[in-house]
Amino acid sequence: MKGKKPINYWKSEYIGRMLVTFCGFLIVFATLAIIVFICSKGIQSFTQSHISLKEMLFSKQWAPNDSAHPKYGAVIFIVGSTLVSIGAVLLSAPIAIALAVFINYIWPEFGTKVLKPVLELLIGIPSVVYGFLGVTLLVPMLRDSFGGVGFSLIAGIIVLSIMILPTIASIAADAIGAVPHAYLEASYGLGSTRWQAISRVIVPAARKGILTGVVLGLARAFGEALAVQMVIGNTVKLPSGLYSPTATLTGILTMDMSNTLNGTAWNNALWTLAMILLLISFFFILIVRAIGQRGGK
Amino acid sequence: MLKRNLKLAMGALLITGALAGCGNSDSTAKETGENKKEETAQSYSGTLTAAGSTALQPLAEEAANEFMQKYPDVSITVQGGGSGTGVNQVAAGAVQIGNSDVPSAEKIEDKTKAGELVDNKVAGIAFALVVNKDVKVESLTAQQIQDIFSGKVKNWKEVGGNDEKINVINRPASSGTRATFEKTLMKGVKVNDSIGTVQDSNGAVEQAIKSTPGAISYVAMSYLVGDKANALTTLKIDGAEPTVENIKAQKYPFWSYEYMVTKGEAQDAVKGFIDFVKSEEFAAKVKEMGYIPISELE
Amino acid sequence: MKARTVDAIWTGILYAISFLVVVLLGFFIVTIILRGWGFWDPQFLFGNPSNTQAGGGIGPQLFNSLYMLVLTLLISVPLGLGAGIYLAEYAKQGKLLSFIRLCIEAMASLPSIVVGLFGLLVFVTLTGWGYTLIGGALAITILNLPGLTRVCENAILDVPYSVKEASLGLGATRWQTLVRVVLPAALPQIITGVILAAGRIFGEAAALIYTAGLTTPFLNASADLSSKLNPFNMFRPAETLTVHIWKLNSEGIVPDAKLIAAKSAAILIVMVLLFNIAARLISVLLQRYFTGSKGRKKRNANKIAV
Numbered sequence: 001m002k003g004k005k006p007i008n009y010w011k012s013e014y015i016g017r018m019l020v021t022f023c024g025f026l027i028v029f030a031t032l033a034i035i036v037f038i039c040s041k042g043i044q045s046f047t048q049s050h051i052s053l054k055e056m057l058f059s060k061q062w063a064p065n066d067s068a069h070p071k072y073g074a075v076i077f078i079v080g081s082t083l084v085s086i087g088a089v090l091l092s093a094p095i096a097i098a099l100a101v102f103i104n105y106i107w108p109e110f111g112t113k114v115l116k117p118v119l120e121l122l123i124g125i126p127s128v129v130y131g132f133l134g135v136t137l138l139v140p141m142l143r144d145s146f147g148g149v150g151f152s153l154i155a156g157i158i159v160l161s162i163m164i165l166p167t168i169a170s171i172a173a174d175a176i177g178a179v180p181h182a183y184l185e186a187s188y189g190l191g192s193t194r195w196q197a198i199s200r201v202i203v204p205a206a207r208k209g210i211l212t213g214v215v216l217g218l219a220r221a222f223g224e225a226l227a228v229q230m231v232i233g234n235t236v237k238l239p240s241g242l243y244s245p246t247a248t249l250t251g252i253l254t255m256d257m258s259n260t261l262n263g264t265a266w267n268n269a270l271w272t273l274a275m276i277l278l279l280i281s282f283f284f285i286l287i288v289r290a291i292g293q294r295g296g297k
Numbered sequence: 298m299l300k301r302n303l304k305l306a307m308g309a310l311l312i313t314g315a316l317a318g319c320g321n322s323d324s325t326a327k328e329t330g331e332n333k334k335e336e337t338a339q340s341y342s343g344t345l346t347a348a349g350s351t352a353l354q355p356l357a358e359e360a361a362n363e364f365m366q367k368y369p370d371v372s373i374t375v376q377g378g379g380s381g382t383g384v385n386q387v388a389a390g391a392v393q394i395g396n397s398d399v400p401s402a403e404k405i406e407d408k409t410k411a412g413e414l415v416d417n418k419v420a421g422i423a424f425a426l427v428v429n430k431d432v433k434v435e436s437l438t439a440q441q442i443q444d445i446f447s448g449k450v451k452n453w454k455e456v457g458g459n460d461e462k463i464n465v466i467n468r469p470a471s472s473g474t475r476a477t478f479e480k481t482l483m484k485g486v487k488v489n490d491s492i493g494t495v496q497d498s499n500g501a502v503e504q505a506i507k508s509t510p511g512a513i514s515y516v517a518m519s520y521l522v523g524d525k526a527n528a529l530t531t532l533k534i535d536g537a538e539p540t541v542e543n544i545k546a547q548k549y550p551f552w553s554y555e556y557m558v559t560k561g562e563a564q565d566a567v568k569g570f571i572d573f574v575k576s577e578e579f580a581a582k583v584k585e586m587g588y589i590p591i592s593e594l595e
Numbered sequence: 596m597k598a599r600t601v602d603a604i605w606t607g608i609l610y611a612i613s614f615l616v617v618v619l620l621g622f623f624i625v626t627i628i629l630r631g632w633g634f635w636d637p638q639f640l641f642g643n644p645s646n647t648q649a650g651g652g653i654g655p656q657l658f659n660s661l662y663m664l665v666l667t668l669l670i671s672v673p674l675g676l677g678a679g680i681y682l683a684e685y686a687k688q689g690k691l692l693s694f695i696r697l698c699i700e701a702m703a704s705l706p707s708i709v710v711g712l713f714g715l716l717v718f719v720t721l722t723g724w725g726y727t728l729i730g731g732a733l734a735i736t737i738l739n740l741p742g743l744t745r746v747c748e749n750a751i752l753d754v755p756y757s758v759k760e761a762s763l764g765l766g767a768t769r770w771q772t773l774v775r776v777v778l779p780a781a782l783p784q785i786i787t788g789v790i791l792a793a794g795r796i797f798g799e800a801a802a803l804i805y806t807a808g809l810t811t812p813f814l815n816a817s818a819d820l821s822s823k824l825n826p827f828n829m830f831r832p833a834e835t836l837t838v839h840i841w842k843l844n845s846e847g848i849v850p851d852a853k854l855i856a857a858k859s860a861a862i863l864i865v866m867v868l869l870f871n872i873a874a875r876l877i878s879v880l881l882q883r884y885f886t887g888s889k890g891r892k893k894r895n896a897n898k899i900a901v
Contacts, residue, residue, distance in 0.1 A: 016770040017685060023677025024686065024695055027744065030737060031698040034705065034713050041716070063490070065470040098612040106609050115613060117871060118620045120791060124867035126798030128841045129627060129860045135501075137626070140508050149464050149509050151494045165616070193602035216704070223706025225801045226841065234469070234495035245494045250708050252469075254801070255497050257712065258379030259471035262388075266471070267381070274709055281704040285697070344823060346725055346832075348808075351846045358810065365813070372823050374832055376726055377809035377842070391725050498845030500852070523649075523850035586848070 035278065041268070042275025045072070049265035056272060062236050062252075064266040072269045074276065076236055080246040081280075083239065084153060084228060085221035088160035089168075093214050095161075096168035100210075101198055104176045105184075111173075119166040127163065131230035134159040139231055146243050151233030154242040159227050164217040171216065175209020176202060211291050219284040223277065225250035249277045341566040342370035349376070349383015349396030350473060351498065352422060352517050353555045356588050357396055360574045363582070367573075371566050380473045387558050388414060393567050395558040398422075398473020416556045417563065419574045421589030423518040423539045423552040424474060426532040427502075431510050434458040436533035439550070442482050445513060448489035453511060465493030466505050466514035474499075477553040478515050482534070503529065515551070519587035541589050552589070624864055631854075631861025639858060643813070644839075649851040653859055655811040658826060659728070659833040660797060663807065666732040666829065667796050671739045672789055678740070679747025684773060703741035707801040710737050714806035729829040731807025735796050746788030750781035783881035790874035794867045800837040808832035809842055836863060 045051045051072045059073025099119075103111030138158060143150030179202050187197040203210070233245020234255065253273055260267040347357050354377045361373035378386075380397040387395030395401070401414045426437065434457055437445075444450040445463055453461045467488060468475040479488060496502045499520040506512045507528050518539055521531070531539065534551060543549035557563075563571050573579055580590035633639075642652020678699075686692045711734060718730030754777050762772040778785075811834045818824040823831040834842070836859050843849070843856040 013768045013770040016773070020677040020681035020685060023674050024681035026674060027678055027702060027740060028695055028698045030740075031702045033717075034702075034710070034737070037713055037716055038709060063470075066487075095612055095616070098609050099616060102609045102613045106606060106613075110613070114617060117875070118617050120794075120871055121624075121867060122620055124791075124794035124798060124871065125623065126800060126837045126840075126860075126863055128800045128837055128844075129798075129863065132840070132844060132856070132860065133623065133626065135504055143509070149494055149505075149512075151505070162619070193598045195602035195605040196598060199605075219704040223704070223708070225706065225708040229497060230501065234497070235491060235493065236495075237491035247495070250706060253708055253712070255469035255495070256471040257381075258805075259381040259469065259473070261381045262385045271712075274712055277706055278709055281706060282701055285700045285704055288700070289697070348726075354809075354846065355848050362813070372812065374812050374823060375810050376832060377846070378805075386720070386725075389720055391720055391723060500843070500845040500847060504844075520846070520848055522848055525850075 038271070038275050038278050041271035042278075043272070045265065045268035045272045048263075049268045051265065051269060051272075056269070060238065064269055070265060072265070074249075074269075074273055076238055077247055077249045077252055077273060078276065079238060080153075080232070081222055081248040081250070081277075083246070084156040084160060084232065084248060085218050087153065087157035087242075088164055088221045089214055089218050091157060092161040092165045092217060093168055093210075096165055096213070096217075097172050097203065097210060099165075099169045100172035100176045101203070103173045105194070105198060105202070116170075116173075119169055122162065123166045127224060127227040130159055130163055131227035134227060134231040142243070148243045149233065149245065151231060151245050152243045153232065153239045153246055156228045156232035156248070157242075159231055160221045160224060163224060163227065164220050167220055168210075168213040168217040171213030172206070172210045175206040175213070178209065179205045208291055208294075212288050215284050215288045215291065219281050222280055222284070223250065225254050229254050249273050253277075340370070341368045341569045343566045344372045344374075345394065345566055345570065346374045346376065346392040347383075347394035347396055347557065347570075348378050348386050348392045349394075349558075350380045350398045350555065351377045352398055352473060352519065353396040353420070353557075355519065356420060356555070356583065356586055357394075357557075357574070359582060359586065360570070360579060363579065364570055364573050368566075368569070371570075373570060379471075381471065384414070384558055387560055390560060393559065394571070397556045397558050398553065399476055400556060401558045413560055415559050415562055417559065417571050418554045418591055418594075419557045419571060420555045420583055420591050421544070421552055421594045422555050423541075423544060423549070423587075423589060424477060424515050425518055425521060425539045425551070426513065426515050426534060427506055427521075427529040428532060429506055429510055429512045430528075430530055431461070432458055432513070432530060434532065436536050438535050439482055439484070442534070443484070443486040446483060446488050447486050448492045461511040464509050464512040465489075466502055466509070466512055467493060467495045468502065468515070469495055469497060473553075474515065474517060478551070481550045481552070517587075522587050541584075541593060544589065545593065554594075555588070624868075627857075627864045628861045631858035634858040634861040634865075639855075640862075644855075645849060649849065651849060651851075651855065653836065653839060653855065653862075655814050655826075656834055656836045656839040656859070657862070658814070659807075659811060660835040660837070662826070663728060663732055663735070663803075663833060663835055664793055664796050666728060667735045667739065668789065668793065670732060671736040671743055671792075674736070675740055675743025676747045676785070678744040679751060680773065682744065683748045683751040684769065684777075699741045699744060702737065703745075705737070707738055707799065710734055711802035711805035713737075714802060718806055724830055726806065726808030726832040727830045728807055728833040731803045731833065731835070732829075734802045734806040735799050738799065738802060739792055739796060743788065743792055746792070747781070747785055750784035750788070751777055753784065754780045783878045786881065787874045787878040790870050790877065794870040797866055797870070798837055798863060800835075800841050803835055803838050804841065807838070808834060809838060810834055 046053055056072055056074050058075060059071065060075045061071035061073045062076060063071040099115060103115055134155060138155055139150035142152060142155055183201050183205055184197050187201045228248055229251035232248060232251060234247045234251050235245040236247050239246035253270060257270050260270060354375060358375045361375050365371055365373055380399060383395035383397050384401045386392040400416045432453060434453060437456060441450065441456045446465060450456060451463055453459055453463055496505050499516045502514045502516055503525060506514055534549060537543045537548040539549055539551065544552050557571050559567060575591045577592060580592055583590045639652045640657060641654040643654055645651030686695065714730055714734035718724060718733055719726055724730055758776060758780060759772055762776040810832055812823050812831060814826040815824045816826055820828055822828065840856045840859045843852045849855065
């Protein structure tokens with residue numbers, strides 16, 4: 001790129017532009033390829049194995065190993081995944097918003113020097129390690145204090161809430177940081193305390209960004225596999241309460257996918273579960289977009 | 298500058314990849330030992346991969362290590378991934394040996410494909426019913442086991458233990474261990490999946506049993522080696538302990554064969570390796586690792 | 596005054612929550628490191644693992660993790676940088692851009708297990724490679740690319756427009772401006788982002804179990820590069836440290852499986868700590884080196900890439 005001739009300028013300009021455009025489109029291609037692959041495998045349970053879509057989506061009976069009357073209802077896993085993810089967000093979001101406020105308004109110095117690095121480290125801890133901590137610390141603790149076996153919905157919720165905390169907190173912190181400082185000054189001017197300004201002006205003004213963080217946290221919670229599978233108990237039934245074990249989409253995938261054979265109805269049904277997982281995470285992305293567009297900026 | 302360096306690195310990478318790719322395509326297990334040294338009657342070479350059952354994986358890895366020491370021209374890789382993956386991959390030709398806890402015919406639905414696959418029994422594996430240390434029962438009958446896992450019996454006092462809730466822990470429905478459990482002990486009685494919890498692996502089961510009072514589950518004997526054996530209580534089934542003698546005398550039902558599945562009859566290095574796993578020479582190691590040598594079962 | 600009391604109470608609550616989170620992390624790190632105490636023993640760090648006897652090491656797994664990291668970065672950084680440049684500099688507003696962004700967001704939300712299964716279908720079975728390092732690296736690239744793209748795009752967008760204008764005004768082309776002016780200015784932020792991503796690559800397991808496999812052949816550096824035994828062959832199976840922890844906890848039959856897993860976890864945490872410290876140091880150093888618009892960049896350099 002040391003060339004001095006004008007023609008070289010245009011060449012580098014042209015080639016560079018081609019290269020980066022290629023990179024941009026590669027992402028599109030990869031995403032589409034994944035969708036096509038997973039979905040083409042996922043619909044095989046309907047086209048090849050003749051499982052009814054209605055059974056898949058509305059039946060609570062999951063018994064693909066029953067040789068006489070196999071059943072492929074995915075309701076338990078969809079409900080299990082939903083409950084554990086929503087529970088995790090309910091627990092995590094208030095803490096995340098508190099952190100975001102703290103970072104921006106209470107003690108920014110401590111926020112940037114300590115809290116943000118801490119959140120980054122929390123992301124960096126591998127999910128296997130979270131699962132291991134969950135099994136060896138959290139599960140026995142829950143069993144001793146609340147009875148039961150300890151492997152439960154609440155154990156999954158707690159582990160997940162820690163894992164998605166950095167996601168929600170960092171997006172919320174950016175959103176709150178983007179609220180113009182004039183808002184704060186204006187409410188001080190009107191005689192409000194710091195808390196009144198934060199709770200009635202700043203946080204509401206940043207609610208779009210916060211909501212985006214919450215939905216992305218939800219999406220992340222839905223897709224998390226190993227840690228949740230290790231602590232939730234994986235019992236194929238709807239949970240009767242917070243302390244009762246249940247199963248999730250990712251859990252059943254990790255456990256059964258590698259033990260079943262390509263082309264069998266069982267394996268196809270699992271791919272359909274993977275497809276459902278994929279579609280749910282897209283659904284969340286669409287929600288995020290809708291939030292972004294509503295009252296667009 | 299940075300960009301240029303990256304380009305260079307990428308270039309180097311591509312070349313490496315191409316080289317490796319070339320090497321890969323001809324490194325199947327097809328080569329015979331003949332074109333090598335003629336001095337020994339048996340000499341193997343080539344690269345082969347075995348994948349599948351996690352229960353068989355430790356034994357296969359150990360066998361691979363010893364086999365490679367004996368025949369340095371052979372390179373064997375052993376992968377886990379589950380019995381299903383093993384059979385899938387050997388059927389697709391991606392690996393030469395598929396390790397499986399169950400005969401491939403039981404897994405494959407497409408019978409035409411099943412015909413191509415050959416199941417080689419390489420070892421036996423015994424399983425044990427294990428309970429938490431606080432459970433005061435020493436032996437269960439097959440009937441009692443069926444009652445417990447189908448959810449009919451919910452308290453240990455109903456089967457002669459202390460007054461304590463039974464916490465059932467199962468393996469996933471697709472696992473080979475679970476399949477053997479259902480076949481040899483449940484005998485048509487359905488395992489009730491809505492009671493108790495499900496743990497993914499021997500290790501997870503061990504962890505859960507150790508920490509859950511009143512817990513019962515089943516693990517592979519090959520897993521219960523060293524201090525793990527002392528952390529859990531092993532139950533007798535109908536009064537019989539899980540020993541090779543009891544299995545041979547047909548007193549202890551809870552065991553199965555382990556299979557190395559090949560596409561077509563095994564040949565050359567693949568055959569050599571499978572024969573080695575079954576050989577008298579390797580039998581002591583098989584026993585030491587908690588499996589049952591095939592020579593003692595046939 | 597009542598409002599003042601409420602204010603004080605809530606401020607107290609916010610302090611409490613923030614310190615609790617810090618304490619929680621401290622507790623995790625201390626627990627993990629204490630459980631894996633003694634992880635620095637060179638025999639353990641560089642030794643070969645044993646299938647049957649206690650006292651084995653994690654040498655190959657550690658090497659695989661690092662090699663996997665390098666490979667993944669070599670693939671994903673140029674792609675992420677390219678895509679980031681495209682989005683920041685060349686893409687025109689409109690339906691197409693909106694679609695590309697949708698794809699990036701969708702890719703970012705892919706569950707890692709779905710990516711692993713996709714990798715199993717494509718990189719393992721379809722290509723006929725079997726379980727390979729490169730397959731694993733490609734799978735993590737998919738997981739990593741959206742984040743890297745976002746980091747690069749933001750870094751480029753954060754370069755003040757006046758700088759670009761000056762360069763373009765001097766007669767430089769858009770590409771020259773980009774390569775010689777914008778990228779150097781955006782570099783600190785990009786490097787910080789890349790190092791933080793490296794921490795996450797190190798910790799990935801679910802996607803690798805299906806693509807890079809669960810075992811490593813006996814590595815021998817003198818073997819032919821095409822041999823599966825050569826540590827640098829990308830077309831060999833490679834169990835990384837994270838996958839090793841998972842395997843030890845699920846099926847490890849070595850007598851000291853639990854201890855090896857605990858020590859490996861301690862090493863992972865220490866590595867993640869080191870990556871974070873390195874990211875911070877390098878970002879500060881580069882900031883000083885390039886000087887320029889300090890205040891503005893400093894805020895964004897600390898942004899967490901999600």
